[in-house]
Amino acid sequence: MNILFLLKYYKIGGVETVTHVLANKFQSEYHNCTIFCLSHSRDTIFPSLRKDVTLIFSQETSNKEVIKELRYILLEKHIDIVINQSGHLMSVMRLLEMAKEGLSIKTISIYHNMPNLPSSKSTKSSLSIGHVRFLIQQLKSRYGMRYIYKHSDLFCLLSKSFVNRFSSYTKCKELSKLRVIPNPITIATSSMPLKKEKEVIYVGRVDTQQKRAKRLIKVWALLEKAFPEWKFSIVGDGSALDDLKKEVHRLDLKRVCFTGFCNPLDYYKRASLLLLTSEYEGFPLVLLEAMTNYCIPVVYGSFPSVYDIIDSGKDGIIVPYCKDGFRAIEMANELKTLMANEAKISEMAHAASTKSEQFTVDAIYQLWMKVFNGLKL
Numbered sequence: 001m002n003i004l005f006l007l008k009y010y011k012i013g014g015v016e017t018v019t020h021v022l023a024n025k026f027q028s029e030y031h032n033c034t035i036f037c038l039s040h041s042r043d044t045i046f047p048s049l050r051k052d053v054t055l056i057f058s059q060e061t062s063n064k065e066v067i068k069e070l071r072y073i074l075l076e077k078h079i080d081i082v083i084n085q086s087g088h089l090m091s092v093m094r095l096l097e098m099a100k101e102g103l104s105i106k107t108i109s110i111y112h113n114m115p116n117l118p119s120s121k122s123t124k125s126s127l128s129i130g131h132v133r134f135l136i137q138q139l140k141s142r143y144g145m146r147y148i149y150k151h152s153d154l155f156c157l158l159s160k161s162f163v164n165r166f167s168s169y170t171k172c173k174e175l176s177k178l179r180v181i182p183n184p185i186t187i188a189t190s191s192m193p194l195k196k197e198k199e200v201i202y203v204g205r206v207d208t209q210q211k212r213a214k215r216l217i218k219v220w221a222l223l224e225k226a227f228p229e230w231k232f233s234i235v236g237d238g239s240a241l242d243d244l245k246k247e248v249h250r251l252d253l254k255r256v257c258f259t260g261f262c263n264p265l266d267y268y269k270r271a272s273l274l275l276l277t278s279e280y281e282g283f284p285l286v287l288l289e290a291m292t293n294y295c296i297p298v299v300y301g302s303f304p305s306v307y308d309i310i311d312s313g314k315d316g317i318i319v320p321y322c323k324d325g326f327r328a329i330e331m332a333n334e335l336k337t338l339m340a341n342e343a344k345i346s347e348m349a350h351a352a353s354t355k356s357e358q359f360t361v362d363a364i365y366q367l368w369m370k371v372f373n374g375l376k377l
């Protein structure tokens with residue numbers, strides 16, 4: 001089977017990483033994979049991509065020339081299926097439609113987030129310029145996603161919990177083209193070390209709107225004095241990093257380490273616990289990356305897909321979402337219980353690793369094969 005992954009952007013990010021992992025797997029199973037990117041990025045090329053996977057950047061600037069270029073690739077590579085990784089961008093779908101006009105090529109579009117993600121602006125009642133822009137953006141996104149669904153052969157979401165949200169958001173009532181395929185784990189799996197270090201980690205972008213990074217410091221401030229043998233490492237970079245460092249200094253916290261942007265694998269391997277305090281998420285791979293390396297996730301339950309990943313109390317902890325606002329003391333209390341019980345940490349770490357096996361690339365590949373086999377090529 002000849003498969004083309006279509007990307008709007010090519011940068012260091014989750015969608016690109018998942019694309020690489022899937023393309024490598026499909027290629028290893030004797031499919032022929034091509035990745036076509038509509039825009040060139042200055043980011044470093046991922047070294048993980050197999051040499052026999054074709055990676056092409058569009059060299060054209062006008063839509064007319066991009067369409068011609070894409071059509072040439074579709075024909076030259078004898079493409080059977082296009083996996084459109086931009087399930088919310090109507091502009092990408094329109095280009096693809098024109099490029100494959102008259103060709104018997106199937107399109108599977110994927111939305112890599114939770115439909116109708118909340119925004120801090122969405123709660124404002126005033127018609128400020130920012131709020132009006134947000135409403136316009138929401139209308140464009142809603143219409144675009146509905147258009148893409150109607151013009152795709154299949155449309156994939158990352159979680160069963162997203163199906164009703166998708167229907168409500170797009171106003172699509174006929175959902176026969178919907179499929180659910182989670183993203184696979186994209187990081188190496190390690191064996192359980194003889195002993196995990198007494199370390200809590202956060203891995204991800206450091207911001208205040210989605211990730212709510214200041215919550216991490218509020219939680220750690222309630223723990224540091226009570227657990228002098230433990231430390232907290234923040235693995236990542238972002239717009240709120242400087243403010244976070246100032247907050248750590250203001251609170252006189254002594255055992256907080258900022259690593260900046262780096263490969264988190266070594267931190268997953270050695271740390272006992274992972275924190276996630278986001279106000280919203282789609283399907284965060286950081287949880288599975290931690291779990292496959294025996295690192296227990298402790299997560300704020302602000303997004304429905306977390307219940308697909310974690311069985312709270314068994315292979316991780318979900319701190320229930322509170323509509324009145326995040327309560328650092330509740331998460332700190334859950335952490336205290338674990339940090340004081342090495343036997344429980346060991347038990348949950350093994351359960352977390354076992355749970356993550358449901359999301360290995362081999363397991364997700366089988367789901368993709370079922371979807372492919374359901375298409376009449």
